[in-house]
Every structure is written in structure tokens, then in C-alpha cells.
Amino acid sequence: MSLVNSTSSEKSRPDRDSAPGKAPLSTSGHRGDGTSAYKLLNTALIGILAQPESAEPYVGMLKGIVGTVGAGAGAIFHFPAGATQAMPIASTGDVSAYAAAIQNFADSLRPSARSPSLWDGDTETPGLFITAMRIDGDIEQGFAMLVLICDNTDTLRSNWNGFFETLGEGFSDIFRATRQARVNRRRDLQIERAAISRELHDSLAQSLTYLKIQASRMQLMLRQEPPGEPYDRSEVESVVHELRNNLNIAYRQLRELMTTFRLTMNGKDIGQAIEESVGEFEKRSRIAFDLDNRLANDELTVDEEMQLLHIVREALSNIVRHSHARRAKVALRHCDDNSIRLTVDDDGVGIDDSQRRAQHLGLIIMQERCCNLGGAFSVREQSGGGTEIQVIFTPQKSMAANY
Numbered sequence: 001m002s003l004v005n006s007t008s009s010e011k012s013r014p015d016r017d018s019a020p021g022k023a024p025l026s027t028s029g030h031r032g033d034g035t036s037a038y039k040l041l042n043t044a045l046i047g048i049l050a051q052p053e054s055a056e057p058y059v060g061m062l063k064g065i066v067g068t069v070g071a072g073a074g075a076i077f078h079f080p081a082g083a084t085q086a087m088p089i090a091s092t093g094d095v096s097a098y099a100a101a102i103q104n105f106a107d108s109l110r111p112s113a114r115s116p117s118l119w120d121g122d123t124e125t126p127g128l129f130i131t132a133m134r135i136d137g138d139i140e141q142g143f144a145m146l147v148l149i150c151d152n153t154d155t156l157r158s159n160w161n162g163f164f165e166t167l168g169e170g171f172s173d174i175f176r177a178t179r180q181a182r183v184n185r186r187r188d189l190q191i192e193r194a195a196i197s198r199e200l201h202d203s204l205a206q207s208l209t210y211l212k213i214q215a216s217r218m219q220l221m222l223r224q225e226p227p228g229e230p231y232d233r234s235e236v237e238s239v240v241h242e243l244r245n246n247l248n249i250a251y252r253q254l255r256e257l258m259t260t261f262r263l264t265m266n267g268k269d270i271g272q273a274i275e276e277s278v279g280e281f282e283k284r285s286r287i288a289f290d291l292d293n294r295l296a297n298d299e300l301t302v303d304e305e306m307q308l309l310h311i312v313r314e315a316l317s318n319i320v321r322h323s324h325a326r327r328a329k330v331a332l333r334h335c336d337d338n339s340i341r342l343t344v345d346d347d348g349v350g351i352d353d354s355q356r357r358a359q360h361l362g363l364i365i366m367q368e369r370c371c372n373l374g375g376a377f378s379v380r381e382q383s384g385g386g387t388e389i390q391v392i393f394t395p396q397k398s399m400a401a402n403y
Contacts, residue, residue: 034166040064041170045177052181058090065167066092069160071129071148078175079106079132081141095147101125102147105132109143129153131164133171144171204257207250214243249361256313269297270305274312278330281316287346289316290329295340300395307369308342308391314369315344315389318362323348325386338398339375345388350381366391 040061047057058076066074073093077086086106095102109132129148135141146167150156156164218239221232271293282289300308312330319328325348333341363379366389370377375393382388 034162036064036068037163037166037170040068041167041174044174048174048178049181052178052185055090059092062090063092065146066148069148069150069156069163071150071156073149075102075147077102077106077145077147079109079143079145083142086145093149095149098125098128098147098149101128102130102145105130106143106145127151127153129156131168133168135172135175144175146171204250204253207246207253211243211246211250214239214246218243256310259313270300270309271295271297273305273309274330274332277309277313277316281313281320285320287320287323287325288327290327292329292331292333294334295332299340299397301397304373304393304395307372311342311366311369311391312344314362314366319344319346319348323387325349335392337394339392339394342391343388345382345386347382347384347386350385351379351387 043064044057044061047054047060051057062074062076065071073091073095075091075093075095076089078089079086086103127149129150131146131148132143133146135144146164148156218236221236221239274293275291278289278291281287316328316330319325323346325346328344328346328348331341331343333343335341367377370391370393373391373393375391378390380388380390
């Protein structure tokens with residue numbers, strides 16, 4: 001197998017001489033000027049940024065290539081520097097019959113470390129067209145290989161030179177973008193998992209620790225009684241009552257954590273998560289909810305989004321359970337000092353002493369989460385009836401931008 005430089009004759013020749021009778025990709029073709037190649041590369045890049053772990057963007061690009069040049073089938077392979085095997089990335093048909101020729105072509109690329117970026121492999125296998133496109137980057141090195149199965153490879157060489165040259169120029173960027181998108185995705189997942197771990201520790205783990213202490217306390221009470229002597233039933237019942245209450249609290253926390261994780265981990269941004277939460281609580285009640293969210297989706301960190309969503313859901317839960325309201329509103333606005341203000345208000349009965357006791361846990365939860373945001377929390381009764389909960393905090397990204 002020989003490698004033939006696909007660029008003009010003025011550029012350097014490959015390390016390995018081309019075989020007699022083999023010609024480089026023609027530079028005289030009038031079709032395939034690169035416009036369609038740019039469109040395919042751009043579409044693939046958008047898909048990669050959205051789904052960095054999926055092969056679908058490459059499959060879509062390959063289908064476009066096959067359809068554009070009129071090939072019967074195709075495949076894209078990655079041959080990293082130092083590898084011994086070309087790795088398939090995408091295919092539109094079965095190319096296994098050409099596996100040996102494809103691997104031989106990949107092996108022949110290794111001596112050409114300083115060759116130009118685009119190479120055309122002239123093989124003795126009828127109907128097989130292979131182009132290697134160089135990948136250069138700080139991390140990723142090697143070649144991308146485009147394999148096409150067609151009736152006449154000479155037609156590809158004579159009519160689609162510009163198309164393949166454009167692909168060669170863009171493939172390196174596509175592979176680097178794929179790697180960077182995957183690195184970013186893994187980093188985001190690590191941040192998200194760290195936030196989830198903190199959530200479990202700060203809420204559910206503390207409740208379970210308290211339950212464990214109460215269970216040990218009751219066990220100690222029962223053991224201290226002399227044989228045959230009755231234990232203090234009222235004290236034991238008091239501990240059992242506390243255990244039951246805290247089990248309910250732990251269960252409620254677990255249910256809310258699972259809901260929050262579902263909303264934040266299923267590809268939803270903070271705006272969608274809040275909108276879905278408002279819709280969920282509206283279905284639970286006869287209260288008409290309004291949502292006025294003026295935040296962009298990239299203003300908060302993952303941890304801030306989770307804390308804010310918890311506060312919103314806790315406020316909505318209190319409204320549905322205690323307010324007897326007909327209308328309620330959730331508003332997220334920017335303040336002049338780059339802080340963010342969340343207000344949740346209703347036209348219900350307000351918070352008297354009995355209501356405050358009933359909502360005591362929810363108010364504590366919201367206040368603690370507001371402290372986690374470094375913000376200020378307030379609850380006030382409105383003059384026209386009802387309650388307003390307000391949270392004001394400055395996002396970390398805003399604070400960093402001021403320095």
C-alpha cells in the first residue's frame with residue numbers, strides 16, 4: 001500500500017514514496033468546493049458539544065459524507081499516536097470485509113509523523129477509498145481515517161478534492177472538540193456529584209445520626225431497669241414519639257432530595273427545574289401559581305442551583321400545606337448590586353403562632369439553605385393578607401467577576 005500526498009506538488013512528499021501509477025487527489029475537480037463539508041463539520045460540532053459521549057454526531061456527519069459523494073457505505077476510524085489498532089467511531093454499513101486493508105493503511109501512517117495533514121490511500125482493493133486526516137493537539141495526536149466504499153474511487157479523487165481537503169482541515173478540530181467536551185462533561189459530573197454528596201451529608205445523614213442516638217438512648221433506658229421492675233413508660237413513649245417524628249422528617253428529606261436530584265440531573269437547567277416544580281405543586285392543589293424567572297441558565301454554580309431549588313420547593317410545599325391561598329407567585333430577579341432576589345408570596349391566611357409551629361421545620365430548612373448561599377432570609381406578613389418569603393444572595397460567579 002502506498003501513501004500519496006493529497007496536497008499540491010509544491011508541498012513536501014511523504015516519508016514513504018508513492019507507488020508507481022498512483023495519482024494524488026486531483027486539484028482540478030470543480031465539484032465539492034468545501035461548502036457542504038463545512039456544513040457537515042459544523043453540524044457535527046454542535047452535536048458533539050450537546051452529546052460529547054455519543055457517537056451520533058459522527059454517524060450523522062458520516063451519513064452526510066456518504067450521501068454527498070455518492071458512496072455506498074462508509075466508516076470513520078481513529079488511530080491515536082502510539083496505538084496498534086485503528087478504532088472504529090462510526091459506520092453506515094458493514095466494512096468488515098475491508099478490515100485488513102484498513103489496518104494496513106493505518107500501520108503505514110506511523111512513519112509519516114511530519115507529513116502534510118491529508119493523505120489518500122491507493123489500495124489494491126477495488127472500491128475502497130481511504131483518506132487519513134491528521135490530528136494535532138496538546139493532548140490528542142494521531143489520525144482520523146475516513147473509509148468509503150464506492151463503485152469508482154477515481155471519481156472521488158477527480159471530483160471531490162476540495163470536499164476532502166476541507167474535511168481534512170476540520171477533522172482535527174472536531175476530534176479536539178470531542179475530547180474537550182468530554183473533559184468538561186466529566187468535570188461537571190464531578191461537581192454535581194460533590195454537591196449531591198454534601199446534600200446527603202447535610203440533611204439525611206444528620207437525621208439518621210439523630211435517629212441512631214435516640215435509639216441508643218431508648219435501649220439504655222430499657223437496660224437500666226432492674227429485673228422485674230417496670231420502666232418509665234412515659235419516658236419511653238416520648239423517645240418513641242421523637243423517633244417517629246424524625247423518621248418522618250428523614251423520609252421527607254429523602255423524598256425531596258430524590259426529586260431535586262431528578263430535576264437537576266436529567267439535563268434540565270435551573271429555569272426548567274423551577275418551572276417543573278411550580279407545575280408539580282400547582283397540580284397538588286387548587287392554587288394558581290405565577291412564575292417570573294429572569295435569571296439566565298448559566299449564572300449559578302451547581303451547588304447554588306441545588307440550594308435555590310430546595311428553597312423554592314420548600315416554600316411551595318408550605319404554601320400548599322398551610323396557607324389556604326388562592327394565588328401564589330414565585331419571582332427571581334436581579335438587584336442593582338449584582339445580587340439575586342427570590343420572592344415567594346401568597347394571598348393566604350398568613351402565619352400565626354400555630355401556623356409558625358406547623359411550618360417550623362420548613363422555615364429552618366429554608367434559612368439554613370439561605371445561609372449556605374451566603375444570603376439573607378426573611379419572612380413577613382403582607383398588609384393585604386398572606387406571606388412573603390424573600391432570599392437575597394450574591395452568586396459566586398458575580399463575586400468573582402468583581403475582582
